[in-house]
Amino acid sequence: MMKVVFGIDVSKSASTVCELIGESKNEFEITNDRPGFLQLLKELHVFAIHPQIIFEATGVYSRRLQTFLEDYGYDYIILNPLKAKKEMDQGLRHNKTDRNDAYHLALIQKLYHHPVNQSQAEEYHQLNALSRFYDQLTSDLIMAKNRLHQALQSTFPEIETLFSNSKGNNYWQIIKQYPHCESMIESDKEQIVRWLLTLKGFGNKHAQKTAKKLLKLAHKSYPVVKDDSVETKQARYYADRQLVLSSQRERIIDQMTALAKKLPNRDLEILESIPGFAQTTAVRVLAELGDMRRFSNPNKINAFIGIDPGRYQSGEMDSSLSITKHGNAVARKILYRAIGQIDNAAKTNPCHIADYYESKKRSSQTKGFKKIAIASIHKLIRTIYALIQNDQLYDYSVATHNQKDFCRN
Incomplete structure (x- = not known):
C-alpha cells in the first residue's frame, strides 16, 4: 500500500499541511484551534491506515498539535528545527527562496524514515512543565540579584561582604530589613541582635558576631543617596523578590518530587x-x-x-x-x-x-x-x-x- 505522509508547518495561529501520497501532494491550511484540528482530523480519517505525521517542535504552538494527535490516537514524528533544517539542506534540492516547509518535512520523512515519538505518561509532561517553570524562576532570580547589586552600590555596597559563603534567605532578609547603611547606624547593637535571633539558624553567638560586623560595615560605608531614596526602596524590593522567587523554586521542587514518586517505577x-x-x-x-x-x-x-x-x-x-x-x-x-x-x-x-x-x-x-x-x-x-x-x-x-x-x- 502506498505510504501517506502529512508534513505540517506549525506557526503561531495557523499551520500549513501537505499530504504527500506517492509523488502527488495536496496542500491546505488549518487554524491552530478546535475547528482547524477537526478539519485536519477529517483529512486523516480519509485513510484506512494512519498516515505518518511529521512537524517541527515550535514550543507552545506545536504542543497544541501534539495534544490533539495524542487525544485522537495518532502517532507523530516531531523534529528539532535545527535538525530539520540540516536534513532539508543535505537531503533535498530546493530553491533558497522556496518556503514550502510542510512539503519539505513530508519529503524528509520519506527520505529518512524517522521513528514515531514514543508517548509518555501525562506525569512526565507535567514534570517537564514544572522544570521549565523552575528554569524561568532561576532566570528571574539572576535578574533580581543583578538589580539588587546595582541598587546597593548607592545605598550600602559593603553589606555584600557580610557573608563569605553563598548568600541565602538570611542574607536577603537582612538587606530587606536594612537596605541602607543609615538604617543600620540608627539601630543599636542589641536591637539588631534581637532581630537577627528571629531568623532561622541564628544563635546568640552568631547574632552578636553578625551585628558587630554589620555595624562596622555601615560606619565604613559612604552612600550616594539618602535613606528615603528610590534606590533604597529598590534594594528592599529586590531583596524581597529574591525571597519570593527562592521560596517558589523550593515549592516547585517539592511538587516535582511528589509527582515523580507517583510514577509506577523508582x-x-x-x-x-x-x-x-x-x-x-x-x-x-x-x-x-x-x-x-x-x-x-x-x-x-x-x-x-x-x-x-x-x-x-x-x-x-x-x-x-x-x-x-x-x-x-x-x-x-x-x-x-x-x-x-x-x-x-x-x-x-x-x-x-x-x-x-x-x-x-x-x-x-x-x-x-x-x-x-x-x-x-x-x-x-x-x-x-x-x-x-x-x-x-x-x-x-x-x-x-x-x-x-x-x-x-
Whole structure:
C-alpha cells in the first residue's frame, strides 16, 4: 500500500499541511484551534491506515498539535528545527527562496524514515512543565540579584561582604530589613541582635558576631543617596523578590518530587543513588529526559539532548565535528553541572564517572575541560540508562567491575 505522509508547518495561529501520497501532494491550511484540528482530523480519517505525521517542535504552538494527535490516537514524528533544517539542506534540492516547509518535512520523512515519538505518561509532561517553570524562576532570580547589586552600590555596597559563603534567605532578609547603611547606624547593637535571633539558624553567638560586623560595615560605608531614596526602596524590593522567587523554586521542587514518586517505577530513587545527585538535580534530570525506557539505546539520549557528535561529509572527506547542540539545551546544562557535582561528591562518595573525569583531566595536554565534561556526560548517560533499564541503584563496586569487563572486551 502506498505510504501517506502529512508534513505540517506549525506557526503561531495557523499551520500549513501537505499530504504527500506517492509523488502527488495536496496542500491546505488549518487554524491552530478546535475547528482547524477537526478539519485536519477529517483529512486523516480519509485513510484506512494512519498516515505518518511529521512537524517541527515550535514550543507552545506545536504542543497544541501534539495534544490533539495524542487525544485522537495518532502517532507523530516531531523534529528539532535545527535538525530539520540540516536534513532539508543535505537531503533535498530546493530553491533558497522556496518556503514550502510542510512539503519539505513530508519529503524528509520519506527520505529518512524517522521513528514515531514514543508517548509518555501525562506525569512526565507535567514534570517537564514544572522544570521549565523552575528554569524561568532561576532566570528571574539572576535578574533580581543583578538589580539588587546595582541598587546597593548607592545605598550600602559593603553589606555584600557580610557573608563569605553563598548568600541565602538570611542574607536577603537582612538587606530587606536594612537596605541602607543609615538604617543600620540608627539601630543599636542589641536591637539588631534581637532581630537577627528571629531568623532561622541564628544563635546568640552568631547574632552578636553578625551585628558587630554589620555595624562596622555601615560606619565604613559612604552612600550616594539618602535613606528615603528610590534606590533604597529598590534594594528592599529586590531583596524581597529574591525571597519570593527562592521560596517558589523550593515549592516547585517539592511538587516535582511528589509527582515523580507517583510514577509506577523508582526512577527518582535510582537517580538519587548516583553520588552528587541531590534531589533537585535528580528530579530535574527525570523531568527533562522523561521516561528513558522509550529510548532504544543511550546514543538516542545523546541525540535527544544534543551531545551526539556532528559529522561533515564532502567527497572523500568524513570527519567528526563538535556536538550538534540540536537537542534539549536545558538537559545539557543540568547534566554538565552534574559532572561537577559528581566530582565534588567523590571526595567522600566515590563514583566511576568522577574517576574517569579526573583521569582525563590529568592526562589532558590542554585545558579543554569542557570536552572532557561532555565525554563524562556520555558515560553518565550510559550509566543512568543501564540503571533504569535494570531497575538498579548505583553501586560503585558494581560500576567499576563492569567498567573493567567493558575495557577487557
